[in-house]
Amino acid sequence: xxxxxxxxSTIAILPFRNKVxxxxxxxxxxxxxAADVRLVERELWQKKDLEGLxxxxxxxDSQASEQPLSPxxxxxxxxxxxxxxxxxxxxxxxxxxxxxxxxxxxxQPTGAGERIHWHPRGVAARALALQQHxxxxxxxxxxxxxxxGWCRFGVQALNACDLYNTAHVTQLDYTKSEMEQAESDPExxxxxxxxxxxxxxxxxxxxxxxxxxxSTKLLLETAAAHRLADIFVASFEGSFDKRLAMxxxxxxxxxxxxxxxxxxxHVQALRVAEKISSKVEGQLSKSQKSVLRQQIxxxxxxxxxxxxxxxxxxxxxxxxxxxGMPANVWKHAQRELRxxxxxxxxxxGYGGSRTYLEVLAELPWQISSEEQEIxxxxxxxxLDSEHYGLAKVKKRIIEYLAVRKLKPDARxxxxxxxxxxxxxxxxxxxxxxxxxGRRFIRLSLxxxxxxxxxxxxxxxxxxxxxxxxxxxxxxxxxxxxxxxxDEIDKTGADVRGDPAAALLEVLxxxxxxxxxxxxxxxxxxxxxxxxxxTANRVQTMPAPLLxxxxxxxxxxxxxxxxxxxxxxHLIPRVLEQHGVTNRHIQIPEPMVExxxxxxxxxxxxxxxxxxxxxxxRAAAVKVAESEQSMKVTRDMTPExxxxxxxxxxxxxxxxxxxxxxxxxxxxxxxxxxASALMDLEPMIVDEAMLEVVLGPPKFDGxxxxxxxxxxxxxxxxxxxxxxxxxxxxxxSTMLGKGDLHLTGQLGDVIKESAxxxxxxxxxxxAELKLPMAEAGSLLKDRDIHIHFPAGAVPKDGPSxxxxxxxxxxxxxxxxxxxxxxxxTGEMTLRGLVLPVGGIKDKILAAHRCGIRRVILPxxxxxxxxxVPAAIIANMEILLAKRMEDVLHQAFEGGxxxxxxxxx
Numbered sequence: 031x032x033x034x035x036x037x038x039s040t041i042a043i044l045p046f047r048n049k050v051x052x053x054x055x056x057x058x059x060x061x062x063x064a065a066d067v068r069l070v071e072r073e074l075w076q077k078k079d080l081e082g083l084x085x086x087x088x089x090x091d092s093q094a095s096e097q098p099l100s101p102x103x104x105x106x107x108x109x110x111x112x113x114x115x116x117x118x119x120x121x122x123x124x125x126x127x128x129x130x131x132x133x134x135x136x137x138q139p140t141g142a143g144e145r146i147h148w149h150p151r152g153v154a155a156r157a158l159a160l161q162q163h164x165x166x167x168x169x170x171x172x173x174x175x176x177x178x179g180w181c182r183f184g185v186q187a188l189n190a191c192d193l194y195n196t197a198h199v200t201q202l203d204y205t206k207s208e209m210e211q212a213e214s215d216p217e218x219x220x221x222x223x224x225x226x227x228x229x230x231x232x233x234x235x236x237x238x239x240x241x242x243x244x245s246t247k248l249l250l251e252t253a254a255a256h257r258l259a260d261i262f263v264a265s266f267e268g269s270f271d272k273r274l275a276m277x278x279x280x281x282x283x284x285x286x287x288x289x290x291x292x293x294x295x296h297v298q299a300l301r302v303a304e305k306i307s308s309k310v311e312g313q314l315s316k317s318q319k320s321v322l323r324q325q326i327x328x329x330x331x332x333x334x335x336x337x338x339x340x341x342x343x344x345x346x347x348x349x350x351x352x353x354g355m356p357a358n359v360w361k362h363a364q365r366e367l368r369x370x371x372x373x374x375x376x377x378x379g380y381g382g383s384r385t386y387l388e389v390l391a392e393l394p395w396q397i398s399s400e401e402q403e404i405x406x407x408x409x410x411x412x413l414d415s416e417h418y419g420l421a422k423v424k425k426r427i428i429e430y431l432a433v434r435k436l437k438p439d440a441r442x443x444x445x446x447x448x449x450x451x452x453x454x455x456x457x458x459x460x461x462x463x464x465x466x467g468r469r470f471i472r473l474s475l476x477x478x479x480x481x482x483x484x485x486x487x488x489x490x491x492x493x494x495x496x497x498x499x500x501x502x503x504x505x506x507x508x509x510x511x512x513x514x515x516d517e518i519d520k521t522g523a524d525v526r527g528d529p530a531a532a533l534l535e536v537l538x539x540x541x542x543x544x545x546x547x548x549x550x551x552x553x554x555x556x557x558x559x560x561x562x563x564t565a566n567r568v569q570t571m572p573a574p575l576l577x578x579x580x581x582x583x584x585x586x587x588x589x590x591x592x593x594x595x596x597x598x599h600l601i602p603r604v605l606e607q608h609g610v611t612n613r614h615i616q617i618p619e620p621m622v623e624x625x626x627x628x629x630x631x632x633x634x635x636x637x638x639x640x641x642x643x644x645x646x647r648a649a650a651v652k653v654a655e656s657e658q659s660m661k662v663t664r665d666m667t668p669e670x671x672x673x674x675x676x677x678x679x680x681x682x683x684x685x686x687x688x689x690x691x692x693x694x695x696x697x698x699x700x701x702x703x704a705s706a707l708m709d710l711e712p713m714i715v716d717e718a719m720l721e722v723v724l725g726p727p728k729f730d731g732x733x734x735x736x737x738x739x740x741x742x743x744x745x746x747x748x749x750x751x752x753x754x755x756x757x758x759x760x761x762s763t764m765l766g767k768g769d770l771h772l773t774g775q776l777g778d779v780i781k782e783s784a785x786x787x788x789x790x791x792x793x794x795x796a797e798l799k800l801p802m803a804e805a806g807s808l809l810k811d812r813d814i815h816i817h818f819p820a821g822a823v824p825k826d827g828p829s830x831x832x833x834x835x836x837x838x839x840x841x842x843x844x845x846x847x848x849x850x851x852x853x854t855g856e857m858t859l860r861g862l863v864l865p866v867g868g869i870k871d872k873i874l875a876a877h878r879c880g881i882r883r884v885i886l887p888x889x890x891x892x893x894x895x896x897v898p899a900a901i902i903a904n905m906e907i908l909l910a911k912r913m914e915d916v917l918h919q920a921f922e923g924g925x926x927x928x929x930x931x932x933x
Contacts, residue, residue, distance in 0.1 A: 037154055037183060041085040042073050043195040050273035051086045051153045053179040053203065054257055055264035059086075061173045069194035070173045074157050085183065085197060087152035088274060148188060151202065151277055153179040179260070182280065202280050209256070212282045221286035222255035228293045229262055235300045256282050259289035343371060346387055354396035359552045363390050386489060389496060390550070392504050398558065399508040402467035404435040409465040416461055417454050418598060419591045422896075423447070426582055427458065431465055441539040446518070446563040446576075449584030450753035450871070452634020455564040456516060458584075462562060463512035471506045473498050476517035481527025484536065486549035496549040499536060499556065510558035518575075519565035530575045537561055537578040566751040585870045586633025586753040588898050589626050589878070596622050600639050608646040615649035615713045617642065624720060628727035631878050633753025633871065641724055648723050649713050729879075738849045742841035744920070746833030747854040747876055747884070748825070749868030754875030756852060758819055759830065761837040766813025774818030777826025784816055786859055787834035790913065791842065794861075798917075800842040814838070829866045831857040832885070832916045839917055847920050852876045853885035861913040869893035877901050885910055885919050 044059065044066060051057055061070050073084055155177040163172045183199040204212060212218055229250055250258060263276045272292055279285035306328045350363055366387055373380045409431050413424045426445070433440055445462075447455040456472070463470035478484075478498075487494035495501070503509060521529040535541045536556065544553035563579055565571065587595065601617055622642075630637045713719075721727075737743055742761040747754060772784055791798075816834065818825050832855040840847050854872050856864040865887045874897075876884050886894075888909040894902065910916045918924050 037083065037181060037199065037201045039198060039200075040196055041083060041154065041183070041199050042069050043085045043087050043152070043188065043197045044069055045089045045148075045195070046086050047089045048270055050088045050270060050277050051155060051177065051179045052260040052264040052273060052276055053153055053181055054261040056158065056176065056178045058174055058176050061175060062170075065194045067171060067173060070160070070175060072193060074160055074175065075162070075173070083154045083156055083180065084177075085152045085199060086155050086177065086179070087185065087197070088149040088277070090147050090149065090270070090274075148185070149274065149277075150185050152183055152185065152197075152199075153277065154181050154183055154199075155179050179264075182277065204282070209282075213254070213256075215283075218282055218286065221283060221290065225255050225259060225286050225290050225293075226250060228290055228297065229258065232262075232293055232297050232300075235297060235304075255286060259285050263289055263292055343367070346384070346391060349391045350387065353391055353393065355390070356395065359390070359395070362552055363387065382489065382494075386549075389500075389504065390552075393500070393554065394503065394507055394509045395554075397508050398510045399468050401438065401510075404431050404465060404467075406432060406435065409461075412464060413458075413461055416457060416599075418595045419587060420454070420458075420584060423458065423582055423584055427462060427465075430462075434466065441557075442560070443580040444537050444561045444563060444578055446565060446568075446579035446581050447584055448565045448568055448581050450566060450586055450633035450751065452632065452636035453584045453586065454634075455584060456514065459512065459514040459562040459564070462560070466512060466560065468560065469506050469508055469511040470514070471502050471511050472514040472516055473502050474516045475529065476520040477522070478520075478529045479522045479524045479526060481529055481532045482548065484529050484532035486547040488548045489551070494549055497532075497547050499545070500547045500550060500554065503554075503556070503559070509555065510560070512560045512562060515561060515563040517565065518563040519567055519571050530572050534574055534578065537575070585896070586874050587635065588874060588901055589623070590900060591898075592626050592635055592638060593619060593622055595635055596626075596638060596642065600635065600642055604639065604642045604646045608643065608650045610646055610649045610653060613712055614653050615646065615715065617645060617715045621715045621717070621720060624717065625724070627878075628729050629720075629724055631729055631875075633874070644723050645715055645719075648719075652713060738847050741844050741846055742837055744833045744837040744840060744847045745849075745852040745881065746830050747852050747872035748827060748829050749871050754868060754871030754873070756875055756879045756881070757825070757830070757833070759833045759837045760817045760819065761834075761841040762815045762817075763812045763841060764815070765811060768810050769813045771813065771815040772817075773815070774820070775824050776818060777824065779826050779828055780818075780830055783828065783831045783856065784834050786857065787831060787838060788814065790835060790857070790859060790861060791838045795842070798839065798843070800839070814841075828856040828864075829854050829868075829872075831855060832863060832910075832913065835913055836916060836920045840921075845921055848883065848922050850881055851883040851885065851920055852879075852881045853916060853920065855885070855887040855890075855910070855916070857913050863887045863910050863912060863916060865889035870896045873897050873901060873905065873907075877905060882906060883908060883919075885916055887911075 044061070046059065049057075061067055069084070073082055157175050158178050159176040161174045163174065164170075165172065182202040184202050186198040186200055188195060188197045213222075233246055233250065249261075253261075260276060263273060272288075276285065276288055276292075279288050309328045347367055350360075350367070355363060366383060370380070370383045370387065373383065406428060410424070410428060413427065417424070430442060430445065433442060447458055449455060459472075460470055475498075482497065484497045484499060486497035486500060496504070499513075502513060503511070515533070518530075518533070521533075523530070535545060539557060542559075543555050543557045545556045546553050568576055568581055597619065601622075605611060605615070625641050626638060629641055632638075737758055738745060742763075744759050746757045746759055748757045749755075770784065770788055772781055776784075791800075816837070832853050835857060836847060836853065854869075855866055858864065869886065869890050870893065873884055882904070883906045885908045888911045891909060894907060908919045910919065
């Protein structure tokens, strides 16, 4: 390295994050950021000259307590005092300052809460070698540059340009004449001899293991001590803080002292390690099995940290002994524990083995919640207070509890509540847990497609963990909770397995005594768990899984039931959640009925609760604004307050009622604010307020009449996962080749129903005396288009056959279907009407839409017992055995071309 440095006043700056380059050291830097690549290309690559100097400035980051900074943070932050002056020696002529607008390179990453600090000092370096790289994926050009540190400099001002960073710098290292004068100082000479002695000890220790340090030993004998200080610290010490301290040591005495301190500690650490190795080697047994344990004991003795406290492994073993594992499980755990004792914490499998033992220790092998005596009367009262209606469901739950009361260890069935959203399936499961006095836990299975979510991952995989079942039992802390398997119908199978198949073992009382989670790899008894499942539909569930459960259907609520639910449960809960009471807002029952009829058409009550919450929010705004206006008087002067009180008390404002009320409100003192709020007139909800808060009504009850006003439209009833729905079927014809077009995102089943319906109508066109059949156009030269509106909603199922036939007969016969009539049922090619499911949901959907006549298959007569009597009394239920019966009931005045009914 040269004795004299010709350092320019402005130099390009290459940031060195969390690392330090010292003079005399040689390092390689990979330049990947845009700014660094531009610097290398501009200063080194394009010039083809590696003799130029560039500045290497350390950047260090720290976690800040305030808000995270963006990459454009202020430059030169956190400059320690005293460093800018050279650390007590030769004072830097360019003391570091904090210029405004300094920025680090914009492409430097910053994490959340992380500050980037530019160090006020750096090292000028020259490039020894330069290599260009081309990334295969992105095609970006990067560089690797080998740099040799030359001299220290201080940053006067850091400037961020569009290409890369530059800085105005001042040389900090001694010039040749200043160095000669400093080396003649007796104190410096003593420190230099001491440094070479310590460095010689370090080389001697390292030569015992490495035989290639002859060149370093020769350098120690020939080179100056102040140069060797930087080189040795850079070569043998990796601490960022210590290297940064060496960079800031401008004064030669301070630099040598710091290097002596660092190397001395390094020598001591090597000697301690050698002493420990010697002690361990003398204690090794012939089998060589306890080598690792002897080393750990020797290290503990040397550090003086050996005490009599139990280590973590011993505490873990005692915890495992206290949980009461079965004998076979305890034997397996002991074998794993012995394996853990032989491992060092730094070994790859140590963390996984310890986590596994901790899971075994935290599982409630013998811990059960003490069940309280089941009180059937109290359970009935609780169910009635939390749920309105659902008489059949409540009866089945009471029967379930009665069996549990008489035989606590009975293998009860797995109850599966099936119904549309918002009908209270989850809350029913919670009520069962409360009646049994057990803890309750819910596992959401919606969207689960990995079998490992149920059975757990095998421990051979990285990041393995127990399945949701074992994890839930560990979290709840007892082995007999009430576990809700929510949305069990929404699991799916893919290449990772079938979760529904994994649930077969869980829900089978003959198998779940020895449930084997892949992570545990030992059996765990889950037979004491009371499983309850919920689903929206059973059609998508595998038959073996459905066989494990007892399905209890929860159909939608009638408008009368929704009104009672809103009055008893929803309105009090909504008002409490929004901080208002009946003194602030009153919702009459007629308005609740109006919301049910005009704003919601759902099987459950979730949308009804949302609309009630919107009304409560409107009341909350009014109350909050009134309270704010009353608090204004606290800031009024006494004279103004007395004047307002006088006006408000006298009431001498004539007939200006609004002004008088406002003045009285403003005149209330701060002590009367609470009582004044109590005296506010409650906001009574009326029809006008509903339109202001909820908007115009979404349903007016005239939709069916308007849509069936033309031939070719029929009203059908279908079942969906959200309950029963009304489905319109539209048919149209045009010139063509006799093709059938179907639209509306239909499934295969409903497409086949459309083909059957068209075939039946064409085959009986003459018998039905359809006008279009006379010219033969019905068979040859007319295309038929059948459309199911709401095309974005998938539709499928065997319930639209009679509706399709009715729509086609209406189209070809040029007669309109009755607007107050809806129908459901499938048909055969011979015209027989077949039964379908979901009758109660479909009739409730028709009732919600204002339809008063429903045509059902005759074989669904038994399902009418499930429909509330109040609904049946307000509707006309028509039963049909053949398609001709459906047509006769669907048209006004009957079907004049109806042939004699045939069996």
